[in-house]
Amino acid sequence: MPTILIADDEATIVELVRVTLEDERIQVIEALDGATALALAETHRPDLVLLDACPT
């Protein structure tokens, strides 16, 4: 199963991405800030990373 990391401080964006991708059987890892995104990337080794340009 492919893994995608989404990092965005907007909860609505994270929710939209999660619902959309989980319907396609893609594992979604969520981060609300950049530091968490880096930590989760280390742990989960995502195939693709979606990054908000300016998360808080």
Added chain:
Amino acid sequence: MSGLEVCAQLRRDARFAAAKIVMLTAAAQADDVRRGLAAGADHYLTKPFSPLGLLDLIETLLPCAIVWQRG
């Protein structure tokens, strides 16, 4: 830490060399697109985006990721 900084850090780390990176940016922030691509992003997606637009992009970047179950 901004998404641009995260992108740059991932690109400096060989363990993530195969990972695709997509920047999400508001339409008005054209400079973010340029900086994101310069930082090593593979593509960008402009907010607001549609679920189908997101899936199309993922299918392009990860050809084997999506198993279409429709129709």
